[in-house]
Amino acid sequence: MEQLRLEPISRVNGTVTLPGSKSLSNRILLLAALASGTTVVENLLDSDDIRHMLGALKLLGVNVTLNDERTVATVEGVSGVFNTPTEPLFLGNAGTAYRPLTAVLAAVAGEYELIGEPRMEERPIGHLVDALQALGGDVTYTKHKDYPPLKIVGGQIKGGEVEIDGSISSQFLTALLMAAPLFNGDTTITIKGTLVSKPYIDITLDVMARFGVNVEHSDYATFKVKGGQQYQSLDRIMVEGDASSASYFVAAAAIAGGEIEIKGVGAKSVQGDIGFAKVMEQVGAKIDWYDERLVVRKGELKGVDIDANAIPDAAMTLATVALFAKGPTAIRNIYNWRVKETDRLYAMATELRKVGAQVVEGEDFIEITPPETFNDVAVDTYDDHRIAMCFAMVAVGGKPITINDPKCTYKTFPTFFNVLASVSE
Numbered sequence: 001m002e003q004l005r006l007e008p009i010s011r012v013n014g015t016v017t018l019p020g021s022k023s024l025s026n027r028i029l030l031l032a033a034l035a036s037g038t039t040v041v042e043n044l045l046d047s048d049d050i051r052h053m054l055g056a057l058k059l060l061g062v063n064v065t066l067n068d069e070r071t072v073a074t075v076e077g078v079s080g081v082f083n084t085p086t087e088p089l090f091l092g093n094a095g096t097a098y099r100p101l102t103a104v105l106a107a108v109a110g111e112y113e114l115i116g117e118p119r120m121e122e123r124p125i126g127h128l129v130d131a132l133q134a135l136g137g138d139v140t141y142t143k144h145k146d147y148p149p150l151k152i153v154g155g156q157i158k159g160g161e162v163e164i165d166g167s168i169s170s171q172f173l174t175a176l177l178m179a180a181p182l183f184n185g186d187t188t189i190t191i192k193g194t195l196v197s198k199p200y201i202d203i204t205l206d207v208m209a210r211f212g213v214n215v216e217h218s219d220y221a222t223f224k225v226k227g228g229q230q231y232q233s234l235d236r237i238m239v240e241g242d243a244s245s246a247s248y249f250v251a252a253a254a255i256a257g258g259e260i261e262i263k264g265v266g267a268k269s270v271q272g273d274i275g276f277a278k279v280m281e282q283v284g285a286k287i288d289w290y291d292e293r294l295v296v297r298k299g300e301l302k303g304v305d306i307d308a309n310a311i312p313d314a315a316m317t318l319a320t321v322a323l324f325a326k327g328p329t330a331i332r333n334i335y336n337w338r339v340k341e342t343d344r345l346y347a348m349a350t351e352l353r354k355v356g357a358q359v360v361e362g363e364d365f366i367e368i369t370p371p372e373t374f375n376d377v378a379v380d381t382y383d384d385h386r387i388a389m390c391f392a393m394v395a396v397g398g399k400p401i402t403i404n405d406p407k408c409t410y411k412t413f414p415t416f417f418n419v420l421a422s423v424s425e
């Protein structure tokens with residue numbers, strides 16, 4: 001297994017220009033493909049999750065031209081008329097590819113098989129499939145009920161009234177919303193249970209509106225989408241920097257300071273994970289806010305007790321900031337950490353204990369008490385990009401650490417360790 005040794009970092013200083021947002025990149029690519037006309041996507045993220053979406057679009061007959069850096073894509077929309085692929089669509093462990101494609105391909109004519117990495121076959125999708133089947137969609141499990149892989153015979157959905165359970169993932173609602181304009185008839189979607197990760201629905205509605213489709217909704221409880229609509233291509237659309245990726249550099253500056261300027265996200269970001277910077281101000285970081293950039297400096301860090309349901313990805317970064325805060329940190333209302341790239345509650349608790357922290361792992365929360373003394377260990381990363389990036393904060397805090405399988409960051413941030421090194425002293 002590859003290992004990356006990180007020696008203690010004394011300070012961080014400089015400017016980080018963020019890669020494009022994973023969540024925005026995959027939504028924009030799919031809607032651009034569904035549109036009629038050509039869309040140029042700028043600041044596209046180049047990572048595994050995006051490459052899986054691009055691979056699927058290619059098999060579906062969508063022509064996408066990329067620049068050398070794979071950060072500008074020219075997408076020739078096919079108005080939702082896809083080729084029936086000659087092989088299954090392999091989507092890795094990319095939730096933002098797998099879920100939206102499931103709903104969209106259930107809406108348009110053709111036969112499709114959606115497969116993924118072993119972990120994707122352990123990530124539930126039953127809430128989405130239930131809703132699609134209730135609307136007349138022909139979606140079947142090829143191995144186990146409620147889990148990928150899926151077989152889809154598209155084009156059977158007329159629209160109508162449907163309930164969808166929002167308690168495990170917001171991506172199921174995102175998928176249904178993105179597909180609903182393609183249904184023949186109008187659709188009213190009602191949320192069953194509590195909707196988690198709500199800010200990601202704002203991202204979905206924002207991108208849909210930019211491609212010409214508006215959704216009526218009342219307080220995230222009921223959504224009305226007119227059927228028979230066509231997404232409209234855009235001459236150009238710029239992808240914001242990834243706010244979840246920004247969290248590691250907000251944390252690094254807060255822990256180790258000097259000063260880091262983070263370009264690509266700011267006060268005007270549409271991504272909920274920008275809320276992590278607000279949390280870090282509570283923790284003690286000093287942050288200057290601009291429309292599309294942040295300037296972050298060190299502060300006296302103290303533990304906080306927060307409901308992190310709105311910022312599930314960036315909240316992981318708080319779990320390692322906690323190692324350097326005065327007093328305990330509690331991160332609550334994050335049950336669905338357990339169904340992401342790994343069971344993140346178990347994995348973070350296990351690796352934080354290895355480093356020397358005292359940890360309480362609850363059903364849907366984690367409490368971290370910083371170590372008296374740090375252990376110089378090799379942390380396992382469970383094929384989870386965020387675990388690798390979170391534990392890099394140990395080195396930022398001035399302690400040596402080894403990261404096992406560091407290339408797992410390729411899922412959303414292939415250049416992470418190079419960027420961290422570029423601002424480290």
Ligand SMILES: O=C(O)C1=C[C@@H](OP(=O)(O)O)[C@@H](O)[C@H](O)C1
Pocket residue numbers: 022023024095096168169170171174196197200312313336
């Ligand atoms: O819609 C999206 O782009 C995402 C939604 C979130 O998932 P859940 O809604 O399952 O929490 C988040 O964890 C994921 O990284 C991206």
Ligand SMILES: C=C(OP(=O)(O)O)C(=O)O
Pocket residue numbers: 093094095096097313340341386412
């Ligand atoms: C959960 C994540 O990804 P996804 O659900 O999009 O696979 C993530 O990026 O932390």
